[in-house]
Amino acid sequence: MGKILTRFGDGICVELTESELKQDLEEGTRDAADRANVPPLSEEELKYLFDVFSSPYRFVSVEPGNEIILSYDAGTLKIRRVGVNVDRIQALQIYEKLLGADTMELCHVDYSFKPIKPIVTMEQPILEQALLSTHIPLFYGAMPNLGLYSQPDGPFPNPSELLPMGKIAEARESYEATIEDAIKDIVYAGSAMYESGADGINLDTVGAAGDADFLASLKAAQKLKEKYPEMCIELGMAGEFILGMHGELTYDGVRLAGLYPQDQVKLAEKAGVTIFGPVCNTNTTQSSPWNLSRAITFMKACGEAASIPVHVNMGMGVGGVPVHDHPPIDVVSRASKAMVEICRLDGL
């Protein structure tokens, strides 16, 4: 076999020899296994990945019967991001009728619950009208984004300024205060959109601001589920492990800092989350085989630990997909197929 054409994590092409491909696959799974304390991929699984990457075809797919459900974060936002000037209801219809979406998400361009709160009454009629003319399940989604609650964007002292000054207690106090405000905003906006008929609420990019961000999302999910027991809540993560920006926060007695997907999903289940979206970030300086092998190792362990449906994040820059606005179909289709078939997922 000649050289195998694949890519780096930033999408740039690279040619690998067979031994280089094998080495990258082995090192990728070993890295994930060491970090998350989970089993590495088996010889058989690495052989499967080798075959997927060495396939000469430009596009590959799962075998019939292995298809899964696709859910979308920042759904209607992405149509505007690429400069297509359509209304959000039209965007939902484009995904439903032209892109074959199984589900879709209505969202605002300012994609965080805090800015949604004062305009939620403008969001509700859009959703209510969209639900009259569409067929697929519609989520309403936004991010908890605890960064918006500290100065200069919010009322609380900025932990990122306090920590370098050694004011650790003050920084922790600020994080704790932001959690309470974020929960109120998520529950307020989530309740409004659910009462307008949303099929589900999506909390996206959870944990971006660290353990406080994750805790706020878990508590908000718990409150929403207590209020509306039939509500579907999807919780999608921001990274593969929880940054310990506070360091001592716990949920149900479990310290949040440093948790990997297989532990995150257990807490999501306890909070009442319906669908969990784990993440593995792509390393741009490593090859796609290294990144995908690493991502699948995390996600397989998460899928095995989960009793709720798991939709692995596989957008730009996560799940072995290159960090690029226009991810190449050769690598994305390989990542899609391998992630689904090795991890036995419920969705992406």
Added chain:
Amino acid sequence: MALTHGHASGMGGMRAAGDLVARMQMTRGMKVQEAKKYVADKLKVAVGELTDPVIMTEVRDDLQIGAMTPLPGCAKGMEAKFRIAELLGIDINCVKRFSEKISR
């Protein structure tokens, strides 16, 4: 990206039965294989037929549960969702809300 995943591993949404299987994950928390079996039984088709757009176009037309190419007179939007809720034996939030809002 959405198209690549849709082709590589997706169920096809309304072209097939992806939206219906998704509803079972969302309302009952079913894992995908259980959800596929549940939907296939309700539609009286084989699990493997759930992703076949030719078969599912006919099934969806027969059951009036929403069509990619909506012909005159067929159930669309909310009308179709009333039928989906009944067919799958689930509550659909906006269907319940619609029922509460209409005059009696």
